Every structure is written in C-alpha cells, then in structure tokens.
Amino acid sequence: MTDLKEAVITDVSLDGNGVASEDGKKIFIPFTLTGERVSYRAIKKKKKFDEAHLIEIIEPSAERVEAKCPSFTVCGGCATQHITPAMQLAFKEKSVLDTLQRIGQVSAEEVIPALTDKVWGYRRRARLGVKYVMKKDAVLVGFREKNAPYIVQMSSCEVLDPKIAGLIQPFAELIYQLSIRDKIPQLECSIAENATSVVMRVLETPSEADVELLHAFQQQQEIRLLLQPAGLKSIYPLDSLPVEPLYFTLQPFNLRLQFTATDFIQIHAGINNKMVVQALDWLQVTATDRVLDLFCGLGNFSLPLAQLANKVLGIEGDAALIQRAKNNATLNKLNNVQFKKEDLFKVNESNSWLAQQWDLVLIDPPRSGAKEVIDQLHLIAPKKVLYVSCHPASLARDANVLVNTLGYRMTRVCVINMFPHTGHVETMALFEKLD
Ligand SMILES: C[S@@+](CC[C@H](N)C(=O)[O-])C[C@H]1O[C@@H](n2cnc3c(N)ncnc32)[C@H](O)[C@@H]1O
Missing domain, CATH: 2.40.50.1070 (OB fold (Dihydrolipoamide Acetyltransferase, E2P))
Incomplete structure (x- = not known):
C-alpha cells in the first residue's frame, strides 16, 4: 500500500476533484476543496498525474457543506454536493473561462453573472x-x-x-x-x-x-x-x-411544446425558461431578422424566435424531433418558421440554407460541438452567433475559429446552472461582427 501523504488543495476540476501537486506532478483528490489541507493515499499513478483516495480533511474550507444525499461519493450522478451552490458556480465559471483561454485562445469582453434557478429536485x-x-x-x-x-x-x-x-x-x-x-x-x-x-x-x-x-x-x-x-x-x-x-410550457412566451417519452428536452424546466429569454435578449431579435436555429430539437428556441423575427429555419438531425417541431409550430399558430432534417456533422457548401441570407444564427449542439457548421459559417456571415454549449472544450475549439479566423468578437459569456451538483456545465456565448 502507498504512503499516507498530506497536501493543500489548490484548485477544483469540473468533475469535483480537488487538485494538489507533489514535486510538480498533479494529484486529483475527490471531494475536496480549494484551500483545504487533506491527507490522501495515491491509488493510480499515471505519467502526468496521480489519482488518490481522500483519507481525512485536516483543515476544512468554509465553503464545505454536508452533502444532502447519503449516496454522495458512491453515486456517479453528482460530483460536488460537498460545495456550496455559489462556490460550485464560481468553479464552473472559472473552468469555462480557463478552457476558453487555454483551448480557444479567446476571452469574453463581458462575463455575465450565471443564470440560476432551483438547485434541488430540478431534473425532469x-x-x-x-x-x-x-x-x-x-x-x-x-x-x-x-x-x-x-x-x-x-x-x-x-x-x-x-x-x-x-x-x-x-x-x-x-x-x-x-x-x-x-x-x-x-x-x-x-x-x-x-x-x-x-x-x-x-x-x-x-x-x-x-x-x-x-x-x-x-x-x-x-x-x-x-x-x-x-x-x-x-x-x-x-x-x-x-x-x-x-407537453411543457415555455412560460415567458406562452408557448406549449409537445414531446414524446424519449425525446430530448432540456433537463431543468426553470433554467430552460430563463435560458431562452436570455438568448433572445442577447440576440436582440427584431421583426426584420432572418434567424437560423441549428440543432433545434423540437423547437425550444425556434418557436420563441419566430414570435419576434421575420422568419426562422430550424435544422436538426433527428427526423422525429423535426416532425415534433413542425407540429409544435402549427399548434402555436406560428407560420414564419420552417424545419429541416439534416446531419449537421456533414455540412458542406452544397447545403442550400448556406446560400440564403441569415442575420442571426443560434447554435445548440451536443457535447461534440459544431465544428462542421462553424467551418462553413463564412458563407452566411451573420451579424451575431449565439452559441449554447454543454461542453466547454468543444465550445472553446469552435470559439477559436469564430474569433481568431472569422473575426467575431466574443462579447458575452455566461454559465447556466442547468445541472447543479454535477460535473456538467452549460454555457451561453455571444459572438458579434461589429463594423
Ligand atoms: C443540446 S440538444 C438541443 C436541442 C434544442 N435546441 C433544445 O433546446 O431542446 C442537441 C440537439 O442536436 C441534435 N443533433 C445531434 N447530432 C446531430 C447531427 N449530427 N445533426 C443534427 N442535429 C444533431 C440532437 O438530436 C439534439 O436535438
């Protein structure tokens, strides 16, 4: 068995592991917090870092709280119940900004306070x-x-x-x-x-x-x-x-969206309402705007956009979701929105919608991001791109192209507390072409 050692935690990773170092090598110690002195035992020694078991918290942080769930530390669902919700958000924000800088070589002009809502019993x-x-x-x-x-x-x-x-x-x-x-x-x-x-x-x-x-x-x-x-x-x-x-209701817009038992819907209803409101606010949609909603699902952003814009086209890879989106537009009596099934991981210059005029583009991709879309975005050259991401690393990779190749400014970024107590983080970023 390896020796019992002591360390002071200097950072916390997104998945809830405290980070310490010994002789320049990183050690990940779960369920610890920045500033805490802990004892640990290394369990896996790897080339670049070690993984350790937490043995004892010798000096706890003031941000440490009692986990609510008796299965916390065993269950793979949560990672950070031992940290106050406010501090969890601070870690997530720091992690997003660090990732944007490290992978994307971009920094936002303005960091907007995180969007929050209830932090327990939220997952629908x-x-x-x-x-x-x-x-x-x-x-x-x-x-x-x-x-x-x-x-x-x-x-x-x-x-x-x-x-x-x-x-x-x-x-x-x-x-x-x-x-x-x-x-x-x-x-x-x-x-x-x-x-x-x-x-x-x-x-x-x-x-x-x-x-x-x-x-x-x-x-x-x-x-x-x-x-x-x-x-x-x-x-x-x-x-x-x-x-x-x-069905669920997008309350601020009085829109009802129907779905089936296995469809993708955003996990946190309260946050979803606030997220869509903020997306429309950041985009400053006007009655003349033509808007593209990529990875549109069953129309969660497309329908509210259509209430304000001149026209909206939602594109999505899942045929069933496209059918649901069309149906939802009809149910809500919106006739300036269309939907198209397309694989957005296989975009190339022959896609007809790339040749049309779009003022605003909203992108809400899965974890792997929207590289193929971003690579063709110069063909549209929209004024604003609003990117909603569930994976900071792919957002950072795509932000790099938007800012450092296509000349957009990343004017705002904001963490969205869609998944409290877990290692997942949702981010909204606005990219603008300013003359
Ligand atoms: C994070 S969800 C967002 C859905 C929607 N914007 C919402 O708010 O409910 C990502 C969406 O991307 C779709 N998707 C995944 N891979 C895709 C692909 N290769 N092409 C097009 N859409 C894809 C999924 O079906 C899913 O609806």
Missing part, C-alpha cells in the same frame, strides 16, 4: 439503471456508481424531480415481483406538465400476471407506463387508450 428527465442482484435477492433502481458499472443502492435522489425520485423505491418493489425481474435493464423517466411517463426496457415479454401488476402500479402511481422490447420504434404504451400528448 432521467435514465435509471435496473438490476436484479441475486446475492441480495433484491432489485436495485438508480444511477450507476462513480467509476463502476454497478447500480447504486438508493431509495431516493435529491436532484431528480420529486415525482421521479419518489418512484425509485416503488419501482424496485414492483420489478422484484415480476417474472421478468432480471430482464429489465432500464427505466427512462420524463416529466411533463400533464403526466409523468416511464419507458421500461424489457428484454423478455412480460407474463399476463406481470401485465396485471404493471397496470395496477401505473394506476396507483398515476404515471404512464410504456414498454420497450427493442429499439425506439418498438415502444408501446401499456394502455392502448388515446391520451393527450406530453
């Missing part, structure tokens, strides 16, 4: 793992462990919306009673304003007795259960009776 969508553990003769429902594929033994969760958190224990008990209890790997939960839906992945057909139990559970828990025997297309509702489609 989640995929929970399920496992029948023979040794324990019990079914576990929950997130996976940090650094391990096992499912955490948990009966609730502090970041999930209470409607989902309150289903963890009842689902574990229900699934234990099913004949196919070892053939159910996952539950996909989604909260709408009119219902809570859960898609149960089933690797074997449930027996008649199982179906009866599922029906009773659905009624008792007041949820909509769907079963998924194979790919997404195989999903079917337990009840075949027609139901009102799931």
Whole structure:
C-alpha cells in the first residue's frame, strides 16, 4: 500500500476533484476543496498525474457543506454536493473561462453573472439503471456508481424531480415481483406538465400476471407506463387508450411544446425558461431578422424566435424531433418558421440554407460541438452567433475559429446552472461582427 501523504488543495476540476501537486506532478483528490489541507493515499499513478483516495480533511474550507444525499461519493450522478451552490458556480465559471483561454485562445469582453434557478429536485428527465442482484435477492433502481458499472443502492435522489425520485423505491418493489425481474435493464423517466411517463426496457415479454401488476402500479402511481422490447420504434404504451400528448410550457412566451417519452428536452424546466429569454435578449431579435436555429430539437428556441423575427429555419438531425417541431409550430399558430432534417456533422457548401441570407444564427449542439457548421459559417456571415454549449472544450475549439479566423468578437459569456451538483456545465456565448 502507498504512503499516507498530506497536501493543500489548490484548485477544483469540473468533475469535483480537488487538485494538489507533489514535486510538480498533479494529484486529483475527490471531494475536496480549494484551500483545504487533506491527507490522501495515491491509488493510480499515471505519467502526468496521480489519482488518490481522500483519507481525512485536516483543515476544512468554509465553503464545505454536508452533502444532502447519503449516496454522495458512491453515486456517479453528482460530483460536488460537498460545495456550496455559489462556490460550485464560481468553479464552473472559472473552468469555462480557463478552457476558453487555454483551448480557444479567446476571452469574453463581458462575463455575465450565471443564470440560476432551483438547485434541488430540478431534473425532469432521467435514465435509471435496473438490476436484479441475486446475492441480495433484491432489485436495485438508480444511477450507476462513480467509476463502476454497478447500480447504486438508493431509495431516493435529491436532484431528480420529486415525482421521479419518489418512484425509485416503488419501482424496485414492483420489478422484484415480476417474472421478468432480471430482464429489465432500464427505466427512462420524463416529466411533463400533464403526466409523468416511464419507458421500461424489457428484454423478455412480460407474463399476463406481470401485465396485471404493471397496470395496477401505473394506476396507483398515476404515471404512464410504456414498454420497450427493442429499439425506439418498438415502444408501446401499456394502455392502448388515446391520451393527450406530453407537453411543457415555455412560460415567458406562452408557448406549449409537445414531446414524446424519449425525446430530448432540456433537463431543468426553470433554467430552460430563463435560458431562452436570455438568448433572445442577447440576440436582440427584431421583426426584420432572418434567424437560423441549428440543432433545434423540437423547437425550444425556434418557436420563441419566430414570435419576434421575420422568419426562422430550424435544422436538426433527428427526423422525429423535426416532425415534433413542425407540429409544435402549427399548434402555436406560428407560420414564419420552417424545419429541416439534416446531419449537421456533414455540412458542406452544397447545403442550400448556406446560400440564403441569415442575420442571426443560434447554435445548440451536443457535447461534440459544431465544428462542421462553424467551418462553413463564412458563407452566411451573420451579424451575431449565439452559441449554447454543454461542453466547454468543444465550445472553446469552435470559439477559436469564430474569433481568431472569422473575426467575431466574443462579447458575452455566461454559465447556466442547468445541472447543479454535477460535473456538467452549460454555457451561453455571444459572438458579434461589429463594423
Ligand atoms: C443540446 S440538444 C438541443 C436541442 C434544442 N435546441 C433544445 O433546446 O431542446 C442537441 C440537439 O442536436 C441534435 N443533433 C445531434 N447530432 C446531430 C447531427 N449530427 N445533426 C443534427 N442535429 C444533431 C440532437 O438530436 C439534439 O436535438
């Protein structure tokens, strides 16, 4: 076993690890905070850094708080419950600004205070793992462990919306009673304003007795259960009776967006409302503007944009989401917005929308960013580009091209607290071409 050592933490990484150093080599010590003196034991020695186990906090930081969840440190869901929410945001902001500078060689002219909303019980969508553990003769429902594929033994969760958190224990008990209890790997939960839906992945057909139990559970828990025997297309509702489609409201715009149980929707409803308001405010959309909304999903930004702009084109790679977006435009009586299915990782100069005139471009890509779009953006040369990112490194890479090749100024940046207590960070950045 390696020696017990002491160190002072000098920084915290996005995934919640404190950073110390010994003889110039970095050591990552989980669940620690800047300024804390700790004892640790190195567990993995790598060429550029070591990973360590925290043994004791000798001098705690004033920013340290008691984690709310008993599974914190075991569960892979959260990384920073030991840090006050305000300090978590300060770390995220510092990390985003450092990454923009280090990878993108860019710095924002103005750093806007982070967008915040409630920090507990905020998560309206989640995929929970399920496992029948023979040794324990019990079914576990929950997130996976940090650094391990096992499912955490948990009966609730502090970041999930209470409607989902309150289903963890009842689902574990229900699934234990099913004949196919070892053939159910996952539950996909989604909260709408009119219902809570859960898609149960089933690797074997449930027996008649199982179906009866599922029906009773659905009624008792007041949820909509769907079963998924194979790919997404195989999903079917337990009840075949027609139901009102799931929806959420973009409150500041009085827009209702319908979605299905497995569609992408932004995880935090309160933050989503504020994020869309800020995007429109930063873009200063006017009635003559032609706006492109790239990676538009089911129209979360496109529809509010269409309320203000001359016309909007939303582009997205998922055909089902495009169908939903079109439907949402019709439901909300917006006829100046169109949607197009296209793979935005394969953009080239032959894409017809690149030859049209667009004043404003909003980009909200997945973690890998929007390199292929940015590489063709000179063909459009919009006045403003608003970039919403869930991965600082890809934002920094794309910001580098926008600023250092295409001549935009990064006029504003802001961290969005979409995922409190986790290592994920959402960022909004505005790029402007000023004459
Ligand atoms: C972060 S989500 C944003 C969705 C939407 N803007 C919203 O606010 O709900 C990213 C979106 O990119 C889409 N996407 C992923 N890969 C894509 C690709 N290669 N081409 C086009 N869209 C893609 C996903 O389907 C998803 O809807």
